[in-house]
Amino acid sequence: MDNKYYSNVIAEMKSFIDENGFKSDEKGFSNGKKAFTVNYDDNRQMYTLCVADISEDNGEIGEYTEINAWLFDDSQNEKDAQAVGIDFTNSLKKELGIKAKRNTSSNQIDLPKASKGDSIDISGFAKKMLDVFPSLKDDYKEHIASYGNFLYINFFGKNLVPLLKNLFESNNKKQIKKLYDVFENVYIKGDRDTINTLVAILCAASYKNDTATASIREMLSDNSHFLAAYNNFIPVFAKNKKLLKALVL
16 A cells, blocks of 8 residues: 555654654654654554664664554545554553643543434444443543544444453343344444444454353344354454454453
């Protein structure tokens, strides 16, 4: 893929770069204590963030270590590149021991709204999940306050997947039936990205967990197409390092 969004990633990181005294060099950026690089790996189809320590004695840059990576293929765009920059900035703040400043108070953040029209988008799916699991509402507000944008894969991986895993392990049929009614509606009416996200979340909730897998298969047994999508994606999910990192904590 043509690395045409590199400048968008760096632009999103520019305030952090300037505030922390980083200057560009032949490989990336450095500030006398730390050095980092942002590159696009064509083979992995990922943006990577690597960091190295700088020696106080001689100023030499040590070995670079990858601390974050984002899957980024031809289906993604400028907005996705901005999300990469936001997440890379937060990774660098952790590396430097800097507490992330919230962009706004969580009390001022609106919850996601229902999708307009017949199709369900990611925002509409998020609203449905917050309705099913009300405890996620505060988590959602905290997420937006910290990141400024809705990094939905990361949010679902950190907050929703553990709830689903517990539910499927408990095999509470009444609650699972209630959840399935929501999932089926999303699977039928969701746009492509939302459906793919839903299937990936189910795979994450049952990753290397026979009990949860059996519960999900039982839940989907009346919808052969949905069940096939889940079964077919299980081996794909297991090999996708980016999704595993984002959705399986």
